[in-house]
Amino acid sequence: MLEVRGLRKAFGAVKATDGVDLALAEGAIHALIGPNGAGKSTLIAQLCGELRPDAGSIVLDGEDVTRLPAFARARKGLSRSFQITELCPDYTALENVVLSLMLTSGRAFQAWSNPRRDSGLVGGARRWLAEVGLGDRGDAHVRDLAHGEKRQLELAVALARSPRLLLLDEPMAGMGSEESSRMTTLLLGLKRRYTILLVEHDMDAVFALADRLTVLVYGKTIFTGTPDEVRAHPEVRSAYLGEQAC
Structure with a gap:
């Protein structure tokens, strides 16, 4: 449903996204995780058309939408939520x-x-x-x-x-444990009905929901895999998950 190839965006000397590759299968929940400052928000802004990449391509269901404005991408079935409501x-x-x-x-x-x-x-x-x-x-x-x-x-x-593709930017942000559990259950009910890219820091929710995860650090994708593969990956544990992956 979505294929991102070599996406780059720099702000002066800062490389917010540095050759990001990403592929979402139709009907899957694909989580994008990484520490603060990893480039997740910049990547979402490029996918939605709010920021134009310096290089790379964004292909939605076989159509290159890299140069389309945000409203045109929305008309093609891309919908999103925001970190701040x-x-x-x-x-x-x-x-x-x-x-x-x-x-x-x-x-x-x-x-x-x-x-x-x-x-x-x-x-x-x-x-x-x-x-x-x-x-x-x-x-x-x-x-x-x-x-x-x-x-x-x-x-x-x-x-x-x-939407054909739903981008959820930290839907659990600011929630307590009961609210997060309710949202996780709600998103589980949407699984297979929608293709979802989920950006989230709540790892319990991420591992409960995601079919695959991509880990972003300093603008680069360092690993993509299943939840079990991500948990076990030494570089991911060192860069982001730490002991919470145990």
């Missing part, structure tokens, strides 16, 4: 998902209609809220949701775009 705080949870559905269908600028009265949009939004465990929270304003609920809502907003 990006939602409309003065809207309800339902309205946030309705907005996502409107953007997907190209109806966002039909100002003469009231989307809150559109049974198709509202019904679709309620189904996505139920999908992520927020079926009873549709009328709550985003500002009144708990942190974990906001992360669930952001996932609903992303899923409402019917």
Whole structure:
């Protein structure tokens, strides 16, 4: 579904991504892990079209999208969540998902209609809220949701775009153990239905979810393998996992 070849991005003398290669099989959850400053956020920004790489290519389902802007990649089925939640705080949870559905269908600028009265949009939004465990929270304003609920809502907003590839940038960030467990269970329910690139520091969640992992250190991919192979790899243990891999 996704193939990245030789991706490079430098900021002055700092090589944020330095010849990154990455391949995601359709329907798999592929985790991208590494210490802070490894280049994970820069890589995600390049995959989404927010940053143009200095070199290399990004191929989505056989099509080279390296030079396409972010909105064009979204139209081709790439959807994402963010490290810091990006939602409309003065809207309800339902309205946030309705907005996502409107953007997907190209109806966002039909100002003469009231989307809150559109049974198709509202019904679709309620189904996505139920999908992520927020079926009873549709009328709550985003500002009144708990942190974990906001992360669930952001996932609903992303899923409402019917993505072919879903990029999840630290979906457990800021969560307690109970919230992280709930999100892990939710993502397990999406497995095989979506192709997912997961960036996450919660190693319990990563090893529970991922089919394969790529380890990024100082902008370079140092290893890609199964969870068991990553746990056992001496360079990965030394660079990132340490004793938590035991």
